Amino acid sequence: YCIDLSSTMKSSLANSGMSRIEAAKRALWSLYILNNKFFPNDSVSVIGFASMASVVDPHDIPFLKTYDANDDFLHYTNYQAAFRLARRILQKNSAQNKRIVLITDGQPSACFVDTEHQKNKILSEKPYSNFYVPSEPLLTKIRQERNIKIHNDKNSLVYLCYKYKKVDPKVHEQTIAEAKKCLRENISIDTI
Numbered sequence: 001y002c003i004d005l006s007s008t009m010k011s012s013l014a015n016s017g018m019s020r021i022e023a024a025k026r027a028l029w030s031l032y033i034l035n036n037k038f039f040p041n042d043s044v045s046v047i048g049f050a051s052m053a054s055v056v057d058p059h060d061i062p063f064l065k066t067y068d069a070n071d072d073f074l075h076y077t078n079y080q081a082a083f084r085l086a087r088r089i090l091q092k093n094s095a096q097n098k099r100i101v102l103i104t105d106g107q108p109s110a111c112f113v114d115t116e117h118q119k120n121k122i123l124s125e126k127p128y129s130n131f132y133v134p135s136e137p138l139l140t141k142i143r144q145e146r147n148i149k150i151h152n153d154k155n156s157l158v159y160l161c162y163k164y165k166k167v168d169p170k171v172h173e174q175t176i177a178e179a180k181k182c183l184r185e186n187i188s189i190d191t192i
Contacts, residue, residue, distance in 0.1 A: 002082035003028050004104035006050040007075035009066045011105070020105045021066050027192060028103055029061045045089050050074050051110045051158050052134065053081040054148040055089070065146065073132045074142075074150075076110035076160050083178040083189070084112070085151050090187055098187040109162040111174035114155065122159060122170050131157040 009021040016023075028046070035044055046056040050067045051074045067075040082102060090098045113119045113131060122129050139150055161168035167175075182189055 001028055001031060001044065002047045002049055002053070002086055002100060002102045002104075003056075003061075003064065004050070004077060004102075004106075005048045005064060005066050006077040006105075006109075007066055007068050008077070009105055010068070021064070024103045024105075024192075025061055025064055031101070032058050032061065043093055043095060045086070047082055047085050047089075048148065049078060049082040049085075051076040051078050051081070051132065051160070052150045052152060053078070053085040054150045055085070056148055060147065071142075072134060072138050073130075073158070073160055074134065074138075076158075076162065077104065077106065077108050078110040078112070078158065079104070079108040079175045080111045080178040081151070081158075083175075083182055087178075087182050087185065087187060091185065098185075100182060100187060100189045102189065102191045104191065107167050108171050108175050109168070110158050110160050111171045112153070112156040113159045113174075114153075119157060119159075125170075126161075130160045132160055133157055 003024055009024065011020055013020060013023055032044060035042055046058050046061060047053050048056045048064055069075055086100045119131065134152065139152060143149055159170060161171055179189055
């Protein structure tokens with residue numbers, strides 16, 4: 001299960017007064033409990049993601065918090081980060097049926113840039129693009145405050161691009177490429 005912890009998850013759901021993150025945590029907790037009850041032999045992992053992804057102890061689901069703008073650009077939404085970490089976890093599992101369930105409120109606004117060529121291609125089309133590498137002090141702070149370790153690929157930058165009601169073409173391209181890697185490895189993807 002991958003749960004979106006980006007800043008937009010703080011928004012309220014229409015007519016309920018409940019935030020999106022509260023609804024998502026309730027749904028995820030219910031899925032986790034039902035999965036354990038009816039399929040006790042299944043292996044279940046939980047990933048929290050925003051600009052980057054991290055493995056979450058399932059018992060911490062009720063206590064998950066979203067990121068905000070004060071968290072140094074961690075508040076964007078990177079589906080690729082969730083898919084990449086989930087795929088790495090599932091590659092180690094010998095199960096026949098492998099599935100990623102992505103719980104999110106919208107669309108991706110960030111992706112990884114793994115090579116200098118990818119970065120230069122983006123810069124040639126959009127010279128004012130934003131790239132991000134989280135600082136080690138921030139990662140230490142997140143570890144201490146939230147008891148999670150953000151999966152950080154030291155060779156990758158995070159490309160940030162929020163477009164209202166649109167997905168940036170480069171973010172779309174990288175997200176779809178990661179999803180296709182999952183599908184080639186017979187990992188199904190569902191979204192809620």
